[in-house]
Amino acid sequence: MLYEVIIDGKNHHLQLERAEAGWQCRLDGLVVTVDAALNRPNVLSLLMNGKSYDIRRELTASGMNIWVGSIGYGAQVRDPRSLRGRKDGAGDNLSPKKLVAPMPGRVVRVLVREKADVEAGQGIVIVEAMKMQNEIKSPKKGILRKLLAEEGNNVNAGDVLAIVE
Amino acid sequence: MFKKILIANRGEIAVRVIRACRELGITSVAVYSDVDRAALHVRKADEAYHIGPPAATESYLNIQNILDVAKRCSADAIHPGYGFLSENAEFAQACADANLKFIGPSAASIEMMGSKTRARKAMENEGIPFVPGTSSGVDSVEQAGRVAAKIGYPVLLKAAAGGGGKGMRLVHTKEELGSALDTAQSEARRSFGDSEVYIEKALLNPRHIEMQVLADEHGNIVYLGERECSIQRRHQKVLEESPSPIVNAEMRRRMGEIAVRVAKTAAYTSAGTVEFLVDESRDFYFLEMNTRLQVEHPVTELTTGLDLVHLQIRIAAGEPSLFTQKDISLRGHAIECRIYAEDPDNNYFPSPGTISLLLDPAGPGIRLDSGVYEGWTVPIDYDPLLSKLIGYGTDRPQAISRLARALDEYFVGGIKTNLPLLRRILSQPDFQAGKVDTGYLDRLLKAETAEVKHDENVAAIAAGLFAILERPSTGANDGQGASTWKKVARLDALRETT
Numbered sequence: 001m002l003y004e005v006i007i008d009g010k011n012h013h014l015q016l017e018r019a020e021a022g023w024q025c026r027l028d029g030l031v032v033t034v035d036a037a038l039n040r041p042n043v044l045s046l047l048m049n050g051k052s053y054d055i056r057r058e059l060t061a062s063g064m065n066i067w068v069g070s071i072g073y074g075a076q077v078r079d080p081r082s083l084r085g086r087k088d089g090a091g092d093n094l095s096p097k098k099l100v101a102p103m104p105g106r107v108v109r110v111l112v113r114e115k116a117d118v119e120a121g122q123g124i125v126i127v128e129a130m131k132m133q134n135e136i137k138s139p140k141k142g143i144l145r146k147l148l149a150e151e152g153n154n155v156n157a158g159d160v161l162a163i164v165e
Numbered sequence: 166m167f168k169k170i171l172i173a174n175r176g177e178i179a180v181r182v183i184r185a186c187r188e189l190g191i192t193s194v195a196v197y198s199d200v201d202r203a204a205l206h207v208r209k210a211d212e213a214y215h216i217g218p219p220a221a222t223e224s225y226l227n228i229q230n231i232l233d234v235a236k237r238c239s240a241d242a243i244h245p246g247y248g249f250l251s252e253n254a255e256f257a258q259a260c261a262d263a264n265l266k267f268i269g270p271s272a273a274s275i276e277m278m279g280s281k282t283r284a285r286k287a288m289e290n291e292g293i294p295f296v297p298g299t300s301s302g303v304d305s306v307e308q309a310g311r312v313a314a315k316i317g318y319p320v321l322l323k324a325a326a327g328g329g330g331k332g333m334r335l336v337h338t339k340e341e342l343g344s345a346l347d348t349a350q351s352e353a354r355r356s357f358g359d360s361e362v363y364i365e366k367a368l369l370n371p372r373h374i375e376m377q378v379l380a381d382e383h384g385n386i387v388y389l390g391e392r393e394c395s396i397q398r399r400h401q402k403v404l405e406e407s408p409s410p411i412v413n414a415e416m417r418r419r420m421g422e423i424a425v426r427v428a429k430t431a432a433y434t435s436a437g438t439v440e441f442l443v444d445e446s447r448d449f450y451f452l453e454m455n456t457r458l459q460v461e462h463p464v465t466e467l468t469t470g471l472d473l474v475h476l477q478i479r480i481a482a483g484e485p486s487l488f489t490q491k492d493i494s495l496r497g498h499a500i501e502c503r504i505y506a507e508d509p510d511n512n513y514f515p516s517p518g519t520i521s522l523l524l525d526p527a528g529p530g531i532r533l534d535s536g537v538y539e540g541w542t543v544p545i546d547y548d549p550l551l552s553k554l555i556g557y558g559t560d561r562p563q564a565i566s567r568l569a570r571a572l573d574e575y576f577v578g579g580i581k582t583n584l585p586l587l588r589r590i591l592s593q594p595d596f597q598a599g600k601v602d603t604g605y606l607d608r609l610l611k612a613e614t615a616e617v618k619h620d621e622n623v624a625a626i627a628a629g630l631f632a633i634l635e636r637p638s639t640g641a642n643d644g645q646g647a648s649t650w651k652k653v654a655r656l657d658a659l660r661e662t663t
Contacts, residue, residue, distance in 0.1 A: 001633055005625045008618070014629040023633075025626050034626060038634045042522045042578065044627055053620075055627040058578035059521060066624040066631075070573050070588060071616065073624035077632045102514045104545050108355075126348075130515045130549055132331070132399075133352050 006076040007066075022047075096165040097139045101155040105129030114147040118164060125149045125161045138164050166482050167191055167242045167266065171235045172206070173256075174246030175225060177536030177552055178460070179206035182244045185474035186211075194238055196231060198224035200544040205536050212238055219546040225249045228256050232263050242266035242481060244474075248548065251457040252279050252328070268481040270380075270456050274431045278454040282325045282363050284431075288451050291430050293423060295451040296442060298365035306343045309364060313342060316366045322346055324353035325361035328455070330400025332356055335367055370604035372443040373397065373452075374409050376424035377465045379476060380433045385486045388421030389469050390495045392438075392461055395601045396590060398513065403583070403606060404590060405461035406500040407468045410561065410599025411447060420449060427454055435480055436462070436473050460503065460553065463532060467499035467557045498564040499557045502572070502590075506549040508581040515549040518542065521579030526571035530557040530564070533571075543580060551582065561599070565591055589614070 003014045015026040022035035035047040044055040056067040066075045109126040112118055123135035124144065138144075142164045149161040171194040172182045179195060183206060186193035195210035200219045207213040214234045217224035224230070226249055235243060243260050245251035251269065258272035269275070278284045285300040297316050302325055303309040313320045313336070322345055324332030332353030334345040346362065354360040377389040393409035394402045412420070424439035431454065438459050440452040462473045476487065508516040523539035535552035537543065543551065554575065556568025569591045575584060590596050593609065 001629075003629045003632060005628050007621045007625045007628070010621070012621075012625045014625055016629050016633050023630065025629070027622055027625055030622065032626070034630070036630045036634065038631075043524070044631060044634075046623065046627060046630070048623070048626075053623055053627070055623075056522060056524065056576050056578060057627075057631055060579065064628070065578075066628050067576065067578075068620040068623050068627070070585065071618055071620065073618070073621065075624060075628040077628050079632075102508070102511045103516060109351075128355070129545065130517075130547065132515070133348065133355075134512075134514065 002080055004078040004080050006078075007073050009074070096145060096163050097142075098160045099124055099136050099138070099162045099164065101127055101136070101157055101159045101161055102134075103129055103157045105134075105155060107149045107151055107153050107155060107161070108133060110147065110149055110151055111135075112144050112147075112162075114144055116144050118142060118144050124164075127155065127161075136161055140164055167478065169194060169238065169240045170242045170244055170268070170478070171196065171231070171238070171240040171265075172210070172244050172246065173225065173231050173250055174244075174248070175201055175204060175206055175536070175547065176550060177534050178246040178248075178458070180209050180536050181534055182246060182474055183209045185472065185478065188472075189475060189478060191478070194234070194240055196225070196234055198546070200546060203541065205538055205541065214238065219544065221249065221547065225547075228253075228259050232259060232265070235265055236263065240265065242268055242478075244268040244477070245457065247457050247460055252455070254279055266481050268477050269435045269458075270431070270433050270437065274433050275456045277431050278456045280325050280361075281323060281327065281453050282361065284453060285363075287430055288427065291426065293427060293430075293451045294449070296365050296368065299363045302361035302363050303346070306346055309342055309346055310339060312364050313339070316364070319367040319369075321365045321367045322349040322362050323365055324349065324357060324359070325363055326357035326359040327353060328453075330397075332362065333400055368442055368444055368450075370602040372409070372411065372602050373402075373440065374412065374420070374443050374449065375438045375440040375455075375459075376420050377459075377462070377473075378424050378428045378433070378437050378439060379473070379480075380428055380435065380437070381480045381486055382434050382483055383486055385489065386425045386428050386433070387488065387490045387493055388424050389465050389471065389493060391417060391420060392459075392464055393601070394461065395603050396596075396606050397603050398606045398610070402461065402503065403505075404500065404502045404587065405464055406498065406561075406564070407464040408495060408498065410601075411443070416447065423449075423451070427451065431456075436477050460550070461501050463534060463553060463555045464499040464501050467532070467555060468495045468497055469493060470496065497557055497559050498561045499555055500561075500564050500568050501553050501555040502568065502587045503553055503583075504551045504575070504577070504587070505583045506543045506551055506580050507583055509583060509586055510581070513583065513586075515545070516581040517545040517549065518580040520577060522576065523578070524574065524576040526554065526574035528567075528571065528574075530567040531555070531571045532557070551577065562597075565597060586610075 001016045005012045005014045017024045037045045042057040046053040058065040065072045105127040108128045118138045120141045122138045125136045145165040146163040169192040172179045183193040193210045195206045195213040196216040216230040250256040254272040254276040257267045260267040319337045322334045334349045336345045349362045350360040372395045380386040392407045394405045396404040427439045438455040441449040443449045507513045519542040532555040556564045558564035
């Protein structure tokens with residue numbers, strides 16, 4: 001089997017073939033024999049050259065993480081023969097900056113009016129979640145172009161609260 | 166002894182109290198809100214009853230609903246845990262009026278210590294040392310400005326009814342005072358229903374050390390040693406230990422005796438904690454008394470060998486004097502860390518969600534007090550504390566190494582947690598040397614970290630193996646060798662042509 005594996009944004013070619021004791025892995029030219037045991041869903045034990053690795057897999061809304069010990073690696077696996085295209089979610093991150101709710105909560109206070117000048121780091125909106133009030137600050141100096149947050153409204157993670165230009 | 170105890174709480178502390186009830190042969194009753202139907206405390210209890218919608222004000226803070234359930238199920242006592250109604254004098258009184266034993270101090274003791282300003286006044290009369298500031302709430306920015314100018318900036322604005330950093334603001338200059346007072350008052354009103362805010366001089370990076378006391382209903386009060394709680398973020402404790410690396414026997418005795426005096430002044434009963442701020446010259450100042458079981462009580466349990474929840478229950482049941490100060494001895498070292506659902510990449514904001522994979526640590530010297538399980542969805546409505554992991558050893562280095570080992574074993578998948586931060590704290594030379602103060606964690610968070618990642622290749626191979634081992638009919642252990650290969654090849658061929 002041939003896979004294209006992306007670890008923390010870096011592409012790798014991985015070829016896996018069944019060998020006598022486990023799997024023969026060819027990773028970007030590196031060849032190693034690996035014994036693998038899938039103990040339970042998302043928990044994999046690997047033996048490589050006598051070394052034991054306890055691997056945990058985490059599936060999240062935004063993708064997959066592979067944990068080796070206590071270090072997590074963002075991972076994507078593609079079967080190159082599959083016809084599915086790639087999703088490219090990257091948007092441009094230029095001029096206007098969005099203030100995004102970092103988690104679900106309630107807008108308890110709006111501190112700045114629309115069209116007002118704002119400084120970098122100035123508090124724009126206060127969102128309350130789990131009884132903690134958190135000031136969402138302007139990422140840059142500019143003008144508060146658009147204010148979408150309204151006092152008393154509930155917001156979800158990722159909701160745009162305001163746009164600073 | 167009680168026959169049936171209702172636990173007016175949720176999460177790990179409800180589970181903790183339910184376990185104590187089970188051990189004492191007492192029937193435990195859990196209560197739950199809409200979002201907690203499948204919570205661990207409901208599953209662990211002998212009985213469980215619904216008390217309202219997700220909002221805490223309508224469920225875990227709803228005195229009437231809780232008392233109704235207690236009466237309906239004929240409970241004879243209520244354990245409030247920490248947070249929620251645990252330091253609510255009205256609730257303690259309502260329990261007494263309903264002939265239910267409140268497992269904690271009297272309403273009068275709670276009331277005295279519940280208002281930080283009233284507590285300060287009482288301690289002033291007793292000659293207990295405390296941090297300079299006002300012993301009553303401030304009404305206006307002008308008044309606040311005058312007081313701050315007198316005691317000198319920086320100052321702390323604190324909710325009189327507060328705790329846990331809510332309604333608290335650090336103010337460095339006159340200019341910040343107005344808006345800080347505003348926010349503190351509004352947060353205090355929202356969190357505690359009381360907007361009274363007072364001012365205290367902010368000691369620069371003090372240590373936060375507290376003394377556990379235990380008082381029975383016959384006038385016996387003992388202290389059970391201190392806890393060092395200086396590792397905090399936004400005034401929320403993250404890691405606590407006992408004993409403190411800077412407290413020796415003599416200082417412990419002085420702090421303990423003052424703590425006992427504070428408890429006496431409040432006519433205190435049950436388990437309680439007297440908090441102190443300690444400056445660089447190891448002078449200490451009374452900060453406040455927490456009239457409940459603390460989150461961090463397990464470290465004291467490990468170093469004293471006592472079970473504080475058992476003792477709370479036995480004291481509330483009116484058992485005679487259980488021990489004197491001479492019977493208390495400390496042994497070994499214990500460190501607790503609090504595992505929170507929060508996102509390290511997003512300023513440690515709460516990060517609720519579903520736990521998709523949970524691997525709990527175990528082994529020598531390890532205690533895990535958890536309120537969650539794999540598959541549980543951590544609701545957004547409450548505190549993001551998932552569990553507490555406590556390491557115990559004969560000395561501090563052994564406690565640290567056991568806790569660090571257990572943190573490496575601990576895995577919580579599907580939601581973000583502060584586990585990486587806790588591992589990092591334990592690996593810091595300053596922490597290992599016991600050089601901590603309340604500014605420690607903020608300084609650590611500001612310092613650059615370069616996470617060492619050298620297992621990309623292992624991760625890549627593992628990612629591929631997960632994919633191949635989970636393909637239907639290509640199991641690694643199916644023992645069918647070549648025939649499976651043929652089958653796979655055919656399947657692949659089919660897939661390519663479709």
